[in-house]
Amino acid sequence: MFIEKSCGVIVYRIQIENIEFLAVKSKANGHWGFPKGHMENHESEEQTAKREVFEETGLSVDLLRGFRAKTQYMLDDGISKEVIYFIGTSSEKNVSIQADEIQEYRWLKYSKMKELLSFDNSKQILKEAHDFLSLLNYS
Template sequence: MKKEKSCGLILFDLQKDKTLVLVIDQKTHWGFPKGHVENNETEEQTAIREVWEETGIDAIPFATDQIRLVSNYIIYDNTPKEVVYFIGIPTHKNITKQEEEINDAKWVKTTEAYNILSYNEDKEHLTQCLKFLNKLKPFDVWKKYLK
């Protein structure tokens, strides 16, 4: 049976007084950057490539051995699809969107993202990421020293 698989990153920009997340308008809905696995790519390689292709942002997957978020559903032609997300840290925040695939991409406060994201499953993934990040002691230390 044919099955599709996509991978992406939920990118966070940690600032002293707020945490931002990258959301994209994928023409039919708002979500996180992701795309199809190509050839012999790993999930992480696919996620990095897709984020760069869609947004022009180089990113580093974070704690992939500790948090891996998965959605499974059936797409329009009854094909099963699996989507895998990891937390990502951007090396820069400048967005250069890929016009052919997305309408918009923007950094928003995490609280605002809940009103923008189209699917409840993406909102749940965001919640899981934030819970994971908030458990990390280095996360607290990191935020203290940000400007």
């Protein structure tokens, strides 16, 4: 079975003592999720994740150590998709979306983000990221 692998980042920021997460809406299918994309030759998972966030949002992110989450699902064409997520933040304030792939973006608090995400596996990854940040006293 062919497995297609992508990597991404759950991007967060602290706004007046609240954590906000970055959601992006795919232009291809209208689904809300996190910035992610395909691995390229000789890239590590972390390199792919950071590159994809930069390409899709214009943000350079710093990844936090100790968080790596994986989800797997089937695509419509029968290909198995594996996505590895990291968590990270950026000191940059301006998001500049990649117009040919991303329709729009939003910064949202955890509860609103959980409502907006299109898939249950994304909601589970968000919960894991939120719990991880809570352990670090970010919430």
